[in-house]
Amino acid sequence: METKQKKGQGFSSRMGLMLTLIGAAIGAGNFWRFPRVATLNGGGAFLIAYVVIFFCFAIPIMWSEHAMGRSTRHGLPGAFKDFVGKKCTWMGIFMTVIVILIMSTFTTVCAWVLRYLVYAVTNSFAGTDTTALFAETAEKDPITVVLFFVILMFCCFVVSKGISGGIEKSMKFMIPILGICVIIIAVKSVMLPGATEGLQYLFHIDTAYLLKANTWLEALAQTAWSMGPGFGLILSYAVYTQSKSDITLTTVTQGLSDTAIAIVASTAICCSLFATLGTDAAYEVMASGSNGLCFIALPNLFATMNGGYILGVCFFVALFMAVLTSNFGHIAVVSLAIQELGISKKKAVWYTGIVTCIVGIPATWSMDIMGRADWISGTLLVFGALFVCYAVWKFGAKKFRERFLNTPYDEFPIGRWFELTITVIAPLLTVVVLVGWIYQSFIADPSGAFNPLGNGTVGALVVQGGLIILVTILFNDKVADRIKHKYFNGETFPEIPPEHYDDAQ
Numbered sequence: 001m002e003t004k005q006k007k008g009q010g011f012s013s014r015m016g017l018m019l020t021l022i023g024a025a026i027g028a029g030n031f032w033r034f035p036r037v038a039t040l041n042g043g044g045a046f047l048i049a050y051v052v053i054f055f056c057f058a059i060p061i062m063w064s065e066h067a068m069g070r071s072t073r074h075g076l077p078g079a080f081k082d083f084v085g086k087k088c089t090w091m092g093i094f095m096t097v098i099v100i101l102i103m104s105t106f107t108t109v110c111a112w113v114l115r116y117l118v119y120a121v122t123n124s125f126a127g128t129d130t131t132a133l134f135a136e137t138a139e140k141d142p143i144t145v146v147l148f149f150v151i152l153m154f155c156c157f158v159v160s161k162g163i164s165g166g167i168e169k170s171m172k173f174m175i176p177i178l179g180i181c182v183i184i185i186a187v188k189s190v191m192l193p194g195a196t197e198g199l200q201y202l203f204h205i206d207t208a209y210l211l212k213a214n215t216w217l218e219a220l221a222q223t224a225w226s227m228g229p230g231f232g233l234i235l236s237y238a239v240y241t242q243s244k245s246d247i248t249l250t251t252v253t254q255g256l257s258d259t260a261i262a263i264v265a266s267t268a269i270c271c272s273l274f275a276t277l278g279t280d281a282a283y284e285v286m287a288s289g290s291n292g293l294c295f296i297a298l299p300n301l302f303a304t305m306n307g308g309y310i311l312g313v314c315f316f317v318a319l320f321m322a323v324l325t326s327n328f329g330h331i332a333v334v335s336l337a338i339q340e341l342g343i344s345k346k347k348a349v350w351y352t353g354i355v356t357c358i359v360g361i362p363a364t365w366s367m368d369i370m371g372r373a374d375w376i377s378g379t380l381l382v383f384g385a386l387f388v389c390y391a392v393w394k395f396g397a398k399k400f401r402e403r404f405l406n407t408p409y410d411e412f413p414i415g416r417w418f419e420l421t422i423t424v425i426a427p428l429l430t431v432v433v434l435v436g437w438i439y440q441s442f443i444a445d446p447s448g449a450f451n452p453l454g455n456g457t458v459g460a461l462v463v464q465g466g467l468i469i470l471v472t473i474l475f476n477d478k479v480a481d482r483i484k485h486k487y488f489n490g491e492t493f494p495e496i497p498p499e500h501y502d503d504a505q
Contacts, residue, residue, distance in 0.1 A: 009164075010240035010496045016168040017241060018253060019175045023325030024233045025258040026178065028109055029226045031319050032294040035202075035266035037218045039286045042209025043202050047263075049210065049219035054227070054255060057220065057429045060421040061229035061385050062251045063414075064392045067404035069238030070247070073487040073497055075336035076232045081480050082488040084391045089483075090469075090476040091387040095232045096337040097468055098384065100352075101377035102231075103330040104360030105370060107155075110323045111147035112137055116295060117316040125303035125312065134295040139367050148364045149357065155324070156353040159331045160346050162502025163240045167328050174321045179261070181318035185311050186264045189271035192305075197279060198270035217436045220429055226262065227255055230384025230430075233329040236336050239500060243493035247404070249411035265318070268311075269298070276305045294319070331356075339499075341482045368455060375441075375456040380465050382434050389427045395490075397423050403491060 011017040072079040076092035273282035285297040302312030339348035363370040397419035450459035487494040
């Protein structure tokens, strides 16, 4: 198999591609959400549900995204224009807008994590009220705003250097550091007295949870967020992949690597909490929410436990690498879409940074705005998965499988089960997670559920989501007409066009 390519013309090696895709998938959710939902939903039972949904939902959509990006050699708007039809360009525009919203909140989290990394290195958790510390960090803090800007500019700088010269080179440095740090905290945590209690909660299979709908809903939600099907990350990176390289095994390896990091990180967190706090207190911490676990409970734990300094530093180094590498992907998605409007590659990257600053700084300044943006973007994200499923159905799932997945360069053949999952099971599961989130929002506040200005309400989702859809539809033809090149022939994977080389202007 061909694994090397001239530097600057897409990914320079299969390993570089793999590390980049892993970096795109691994994010904050591996560290602060996966341990909580696994522990609270039957441990091993949750893991079983997660694996089932991984193959029935995430993998088929991720394969589809990869093939769409490589066969069209376009970002989200152009990919949907060429693959589905000009009238569906708005689907790609919609997904791009959602990624901008996600990036604005995600960069805010990057700023929080960087501050906490500094706190960990300077041993500032000791004797500190961690609840007050998080409030000071996350609410109306100029330092956090400055860090938001610095991190965003750094990410734009890396992406502006291109795929092999910027993103791939950074991933080869950052992902190994992330992996080493996760292993260190896992090993040290497992060796703590009483750590077996945490392992019991994480890996014991309580079969009763397999019959609970919430276990499957949480596994589905975690898969949707962690793997990123429908984000457009895989589709956008696939634009820069070699036409004669594997899709199927590469994508599965990416997903399994993401899951492995989540399980190892969960092992470290569960063992540390249960060994130090005891069963009841640890379980209460897990139920306190992602921010409560990551920015309040764990810093307090690191300040009081033996070896807590090393664990704290390694934990926040790993978390920072995870959120930073994901943000490279967000910028790549948006800048590629902007570039296809006839704007130069580097300008498109910096325009992405400017737009994200405008959208994101209010969220960085206010937790209320942050919560609203996070609810809207996180919920609307699942529409991207539906759009990808629709694209494959429209093209023909059988034809798609035979032409783009079962190629001579793929490591193993894909059977007809793909056609069932991508056209029936995956869309159905996507609707289930969307309905589940809406239902949970309604139950949390029935009286204010339809308030269009509320925080996390169904009304806000409908009004703001509907407005985004309306605007993207209105701009459908204008954007479609600006995308001049067409490489898609419906039969093969074209070579990477010169406009996507690192040195392209």
